[in-house]
Amino acid sequence: MTTNTYDAIVIGGGHNGLVTAAYLGRAGLRTVVLERRETLGGATATSELSPGARVPTLAHTVGRLRPSVVRDLDLKRHGLVLIGPDVRVFAPGPDGDAIVLRADPGTTAAGLRARSAHDADAYLSFDRLVRSLAGFLGELAARTPPDIESPGLGDAINGLQLGRTFRGLGRKDARAITRVLPMAVADFVAESFETDALQAAIAWRGVHYTAMGPWSAGTTAVLLADSAGNDGGAAGQTVFARGGPGALTSALEAAGRAWGVDYRTGAEVAAITSRDGCATGVALAGGEEITARVVVAGVDPKRALTRLADPVAIGPSLLWRAGNIRTPGTVTKVNLVLSGTPRFRVAGDDASLIRGRILVVPGIDPLERAHDAAKYGRWSEPPVMEATIPSLVDPSLVEDAPAGTQVMSVIAQSTPYALRDGTWDERREAFGDLVVSTLDTYAPGLAAMVTARQVLTPVDLEREYGLSGGHPMHGEHGLDQWFLWRPLLGHARYRLALDGLYLAGAGAHPGGGVSGQNGQNAAREIVADWKKRRG
Ligand SMILES: Cc1cc2nc3c(=O)[nH]c(=O)nc-3n(C[C@H](O)[C@H](O)[C@H](O)COP(=O)(O)OP(=O)(O)OC[C@H]3O[C@@H](n4cnc5c(N)ncnc54)[C@H](O)[C@@H]3O)c2cc1C
Incomplete structure (x- = not known):
């Protein structure tokens, strides 16, 4: 048995863990x-899904990445190249029409006019409102939630700064944000738009990756948080990393290595070790022990507290609360290799329209009905989906594949972790067939182009990627698990249960998505504690 000693151990090499590790390395x-x-x-x-064809295995867009993380860690120098196509969203309808949301709100509004002058007129002010409210949430996301039990000077300063930002919203938007955050996103979009297809294309971001429907309370907060800290606006972000999301991982690893961070793969942590209420290190599944004053969980908080921490050390009350962190995974990832570029009926040969996110979300009611199905243990038929064809904007993904190959990444929503009829192991491929046949109704001929396919259900996300309940965000984005309550009231400041134990993953404030914000915030707190300890 070998024993190693470090200042800090990061459990889990997801992007947030890597961000934290790089900042800790930078701090020495x-x-x-x-x-x-x-x-x-x-x-x-x-x-690589088939020879020469590389797909984004899970996440496909990285436009929520905090610019300050890119800057601080010098990720561009370490190879990160971001690509943002002009078309953010292409949402074909069953009627042969489509909603197209572009980077420029003015161009989007002009395009909406043919369908509804009312919606075209409303789009610019809605986009402005989303940017303004999301800007405030972006500020909130970058801060550590206050200490409610014994607030200190830092909390007071933080509060004052936030108060100033809040006042900066202006009277109207300040009132708006307190009103709209708990709202159902279906109501929020209906206040501005009359076209169901447009409402659904925007409301999608209020429910994606969640077990909520557009009529669920708090889904407006999810929509606005998705735009926080990026130039999302009403259309939302659609940004790809050249080489796929793995290129972001490589850049983060390179940044950390430059500051001396070590990386070990195939190293499963079986337990967080502790003594007298202090974290002391970890034990690996193979028996090896590694000690450190700082232990950072980049895994989800339910896993960290109920599977890795010593139950005696954290106590029955916290164990019970951690066991009740809601992680209802409802996302299935379907990756496809195609022998050519699919022709969506509305887009025809104009492939520029399908360079962003393609939404198969035909209306508010279908979105709610999809949620209803999942609520009762069934997948929705047809499924609601967000797809991308990243090889259209990043040919490097298929440069070694046969000419004409494209890769398609599909996030299918409302596929419950626990199926009422059968298991995912029995029904995985049947769902893959349904996804492909549904896409084929929008892009006839697509099914015949599929040369390779991978279906990753919520159960696979848990088994393969360690996501409790298969939840992509390490915990539901409900108002009960937001800000001060993420992951649990009293544990929202990145310090978790034991002295020296921290949470840096998506289960911490401000939640999931490829932002690196959680990792950045956690690192700030860890370094502050480290310096204090050193006097
Ligand atoms: C299918 C899917 C699609 C998504 N699409 C998008 C998207 O397009 N855009 C977007 O912004 N967000 C998307 N998301 C959400 C986003 O990818 C995640 O919220 C985010 O990447 C989580 O990052 P993380 O570093 O916090 O955790 P993770 O990426 O979950 O990393 C945690 C790591 O811990 C490791 N681990 C677990 N247990 C142990 C252990 N015991 N010992 C050691 N290591 C362990 C895991 O293997 C994993 O590598 C998607 C998520 C999923 C699942």
């Missing part, structure tokens, strides 16, 4: 990242 802490899988990246990975 001897840091190691321990990743259970054979590759780093977690949900931010690229994999």
